[in-house]
Amino acid sequence: MERYSDEELEEFKEIIKENYQQAKKELQLLRDQVSEFSENISEGFGADYTQDSSSVNQLEMLNEQVLRKRDQVQDLQNAMLRIKNKVYGVCSVTGKLIDRKRLEAVPTTTKSLEGMKLQASGIMDVTAQDLARQANERKEGPNKIISKIKKPPPPKAKPAPKKKSRRRKKVEEEDEDMI
CATH class of the missing domain: 1.20.120.910 (DksA, coiled-coil domain)
Structure with a gap:
């Protein structure tokens, strides 16, 4: 240095x-x-x-x-x-x-002025993960990394249980009150 x-x-x-x-x-x-x-x-x-x-x-x-x-x-x-x-x-x-x-x-x-310009441009905002990814890309090429990414399967949809509507229940209760 x-x-x-x-x-x-x-x-x-x-x-x-x-x-x-x-x-x-x-x-x-x-x-x-x-x-x-x-x-x-x-x-x-x-x-x-x-x-x-x-x-x-x-x-x-x-x-x-x-x-x-x-x-x-x-x-x-x-x-x-x-x-x-x-x-x-x-x-x-x-x-x-x-x-x-x-x-x-x-x-x-x-x-330095150069450092300030680099930082202001965002070029120097590199994380350790970015560096590791870039190193990996240099070894395998960007297409290989992209091809390794797999999307997880979508979650299975559960059937929603049927709910009794409140409206129907209220109507039934009012009918009972009338009797």
Whole structure:
């Protein structure tokens, strides 16, 4: 398996560390804003419906930003783990090296452009069963596999028992009541 050299991984490690420190600071700042905003919103909540609605929307937006930033921090931690395991920069789809410029622009990426295109096209959505079937086809040819498929015989139909209609029973009961 080809991979980036230890020196190159060290360079990527520095880039990721810088991004990680910046993302952690931004995450803390966003969390502080959320807690401050939550405290302020609770003081005058209920006085004005339009202001309450606007405040709730702002709080939701802040919470979404926190979640995105938290995901970014997690992605950066995962990238550091890939560097430690010396698999950083290897496309998870194709197994080839991801372009250096792409890694510098998006250090958390796990896919090359080629891998992303393959995955988006659905070509790479192959299961183990598909691989086994394809291997079998190569050995025997597709026609032999198709000819081996047998349809099960249809189940035997059981005659349905005749049911007495309720209508007839009701009519009989009404006749008995009249007598």
